Amino acid sequence: MPPAVPAPPPDPKIVLFARGVLAILNAWPVLRIAVQESWGGPNAAAKRSWIASTLVDAFETDPPDQDQVEDILLDSMVEEFDVEIEDGSSETVARDIISAWKAACDGQVDFVLRLEADADRLVGRQLESFRMRGNGDDGWEDTDDGSNEDEMDVDDRAPPLMQPQSVERKPDSIIDDEGFELVQKGRGRPRN
Template sequence: MASNSNQTRDMVLFARGVIALLDSWDVLRLAISEGWGGPESSAKRTWLASIIVDEFETASSSPDLDYIADLILQAMSDEFDVDVDDGSAERIAESIVKLWAAEPAIATQMVAEFQATAQKRSKVQIQASRGEGNGDSDWESESEDEDGVPRLVENGAQPTTPREKPEPVIDEDGFTLVQGKGKGKH
């Protein structure tokens, strides 16, 4: 995408595209809206866009998809304490790499589409919920108790009520007789 004569204009277009992609990424939007990156969460989005653009601008050869995806995943982990495992970071990285490789006319069209998507998504409020999810979590699971130990109840089965303790047997002198647990009785 970056030719010698139009390099500055192309880099600005590329940067706008990267920012629009990050603005439309639900995972990052949620991390920012929930403040997972601290009080400067929004500034971290701009910082992430700048390090991505810098990687392309300063590299002797174009960074590949895996490198950009790893860069995004690492930044999300370090800056927002979020481990992204839904494949969305890879899709963002793929779009960034395709944008970089695109001809200027196609890149302009791609950026316009990215910006339109970002604008639509900015109007939709995104919220985190701790309800039933489809992924595993280190901090919450329906099959674990407070100590993180799995419950021994199958899905859909009702837990059995605990058996009542038998009444103590008292002999005629008023002493309580010790009863066996029933093991080994024939």
């Protein structure tokens, strides 16, 4: 049997870029919450690494543009974490990934080191995630006044993304000497 030929070492540019992509994804709040809350299942962290490798592989063959990178991010988040990103952060992350590619091509190690330092500062910090409360009103109104269908009002304000749930604390139960729980009077209506 002929001796195994060792694989050639990876291109330093690709290694530097991969480090940058991992740092960017580790710092992306949406993906951090998805991994932290295991939205992708028990292998959520591995799915984050898979997204990074998908991006790096795309750049090795024919570097995509920012829109293509954003599409990869959005598709991956839907497929792997069942999350649709609507906050615009995917555009910023795609732009950062393009910047990391340019820095890696130029051999700018400091750029990637800064990305890694930023991501390292976030390690161990928990992000709070809140479930959105629905009241049955999705905010749409049908007001067909016969005007031109192509015209529409656009509200430039960003919608509120998440609202904290109100938490009602139940008073601690009181147990009597015989082990029975005492029934406590609830807050009734004020009497006149």
